[in-house]
Amino acid sequence: MRRAVWAGVLLVLTACTAPDRPGPAPTPVTPLPISWTPAGGSATVTLDASRPFLQFAPAIDPSEWAGVSQGRELFVAQWQPAPGPRALLDGLGPQFLTGACSGCHQSTGRAEALGPGGRTLPAVLFRLGDAQGEPHPVYGEQLQTAATTGDPEGQVTWTRQPDGRLNYQVQVSGDPLDGVRASARLSPQLLGMGLLDRVPEADLLAWADELDRDRDGISGRPHWVTEEGQVKLGRFGWKAIQASLRSQSAAALHQDMGLTTSLHPAENCTVRQAVCAEAVSGGQPEVSDAALEAINDFLTVLAVPERRMGDPATFNAGAALFEQVGCSSCHRSTLTTGVSSRFAALSHQTFYPYTDLLLHDLGPALDDGAAEKGAQSGEWRTPPLWGAGLVEASGGRFLHDGRASTLAEAVTWHGGEAERARERFGALQAIERAALLHFLRGL
Numbered sequence: 001m002r003r004a005v006w007a008g009v010l011l012v013l014t015a016c017t018a019p020d021r022p023g024p025a026p027t028p029v030t031p032l033p034i035s036w037t038p039a040g041g042s043a044t045v046t047l048d049a050s051r052p053f054l055q056f057a058p059a060i061d062p063s064e065w066a067g068v069s070q071g072r073e074l075f076v077a078q079w080q081p082a083p084g085p086r087a088l089l090d091g092l093g094p095q096f097l098t099g100a101c102s103g104c105h106q107s108t109g110r111a112e113a114l115g116p117g118g119r120t121l122p123a124v125l126f127r128l129g130d131a132q133g134e135p136h137p138v139y140g141e142q143l144q145t146a147a148t149t150g151d152p153e154g155q156v157t158w159t160r161q162p163d164g165r166l167n168y169q170v171q172v173s174g175d176p177l178d179g180v181r182a183s184a185r186l187s188p189q190l191l192g193m194g195l196l197d198r199v200p201e202a203d204l205l206a207w208a209d210e211l212d213r214d215r216d217g218i219s220g221r222p223h224w225v226t227e228e229g230q231v232k233l234g235r236f237g238w239k240a241i242q243a244s245l246r247s248q249s250a251a252a253l254h255q256d257m258g259l260t261t262s263l264h265p266a267e268n269c270t271v272r273q274a275v276c277a278e279a280v281s282g283g284q285p286e287v288s289d290a291a292l293e294a295i296n297d298f299l300t301v302l303a304v305p306e307r308r309m310g311d312p313a314t315f316n317a318g319a320a321l322f323e324q325v326g327c328s329s330c331h332r333s334t335l336t337t338g339v340s341s342r343f344a345a346l347s348h349q350t351f352y353p354y355t356d357l358l359l360h361d362l363g364p365a366l367d368d369g370a371a372e373k374g375a376q377s378g379e380w381r382t383p384p385l386w387g388a389g390l391v392e393a394s395g396g397r398f399l400h401d402g403r404a405s406t407l408a409e410a411v412t413w414h415g416g417e418a419e420r421a422r423e424r425f426g427a428l429q430a431i432e433r434a435a436l437l438h439f440l441r442g443l
């Protein structure tokens, strides 16, 4: 019997069996015995089921804790409008969504997005863009649903269509949205961020196949974004618009909480928002470089909970089916970090997030008409699947706008480049589909 040592080897062993077009359901596979290495390399942590996310990587040297714990404090802090009781934590708004990072990113998974009475909660936010990716002239690139002074830009309510699909209705307080679309974005669970941050660009580019030269129907492409004057590979967010945790954090402070940094020194007001522009500032910038670094350190050392394999034979059968069906053409099992100059323990780690961090066209059902930077409206970054089972168990929702309430339902919305994988998934026998889902839930 062949023995695969780690998931990457499994990929080599089974890739040749993947059919290149939907055919009859794959025959049941004999699971290969796999000895899995830890899901997050040195960042793997024992699962704490009551709060599986926002844990620290255990391998971090205690001498490196100072920034991490300050970053944690800033992440969970409730920021206040200026002038506030603590200068360090003031400057919230004037336009914002909620006052704490942890208000949207919880240690239990994805925060509730659909509130009672049809009101949306801050954990689903709305990016604004037209088909060319241009933001709204008055409201800018994101709809702000709270304000410390003046009216918020708008409110969003939700209803469910007869087919179960979610509908969001945006009510703006002033100028109409016109041709600009509001693109719903669910707050993702945060784990293993420092590992994803440190994967060399070349490794990810090796998977890009923009013109689909190998004609497998899958043409992932990098989202090139300009960050502090340099063109880099975008990797964070549903459309991969941020290339690093540093820029992601600065953008979150600016767009989600109305806090300025050296990366975004001006308040989050457009030229047509006079009340916003005149609001009291909490300092210039409101969040110092040292505080931004601390938040960055905290995100960088976020751990990955260990796998929950349950019955190993079923788990391994699910892993093999995941490859056979073609899910792994985008949800890549194995990545490796380069060098982390900040945290040596995160260097050269092999880990299993199930993403290629590239953009894929997922077809018309997931196309919401709003392009963003270089990403088309139907293009989305492959989201990592680690921790997804824990999100499902805690009642969290899936896909960029939260329309799916289970992992299986998320697959049914896949189209475009993922059409064939979805068809093959649908053609599996019930017992095979159950094994594949068992595997997904254990990642």
Ligand code: HEC
Binding pocket: 075, 097, 098, 099, 100, 101, 102, 103, 104, 105, 122, 123, 124, 125, 127, 185, 186, 187, 188, 189, 190, 193, 235, 236, 237, 238, 239, 245, 248, 249, 252, 253, 256, 257, 295, 299
């Ligand atoms: C109002 C809700 C909200 C708040 C507050 C918020 N975030 Fe987020 N966060 C999101 C959403 C939504 C996304 C996905 C954004 C997108 O796709 O455009 C995201 C994405 C991220 C990501 C990238 C995750 C990934 O898998 O790509 C990181 C890291 C992150 N946020 C950190 C932070 C930090 C640090 C703060 C506080 C400074 C913060 N967030 C505040 C909602 C929020």
Ligand code: HEC
Binding pocket: 218, 238, 325, 326, 327, 328, 329, 330, 331, 360, 362, 366, 380, 381, 382, 383, 384, 385, 388, 397, 398, 399, 400, 401, 407, 408, 410, 411, 414, 417, 418, 421, 422, 425
């Ligand atoms: C062509 C690339 C591609 C293939 C093939 C693919 N996916 Fe995806 N998957 C994506 C992208 C991109 C998204 C995000 C789409 C969105 O949010 O609109 C996604 C989202 C998901 C989600 C929801 C994740 C979340 O965080 O909400 C799950 C679960 C998932 N895929 C599982 C699968 C499974 C299982 C298969 C195989 C049957 C598969 N995918 C095949 C690209 C792909």
